[in-house]
């Protein structure tokens with residue numbers, strides 16, 4: 477197994493590459509930021525950063541669509 481890999485490659489804030497030391501989890505997925513400041517701010521204000529969560533929600537949605545195609549399994553991604 478690899479080291480835990482984030483679902484996104486680029487920071488939702490800066491567009492820079494995700495740094496390996498700046499990962500956190502969101503909705504059960506590993507998400508990454510360009511630096512620990514972005515990461516820590518997101519973690520501390522997770523409900524007040526809609527731009528970040530919308531970005532991750534989209535990435536997760538695409539990921540789950542791919543998963544549907546591969547496994548035909550159904551996930552409830554709309555309920556919270």
Ligand SMILES: [Zn+2]
Nearest residue numbers: 487489510514
């Ligand atoms: Zn960033």
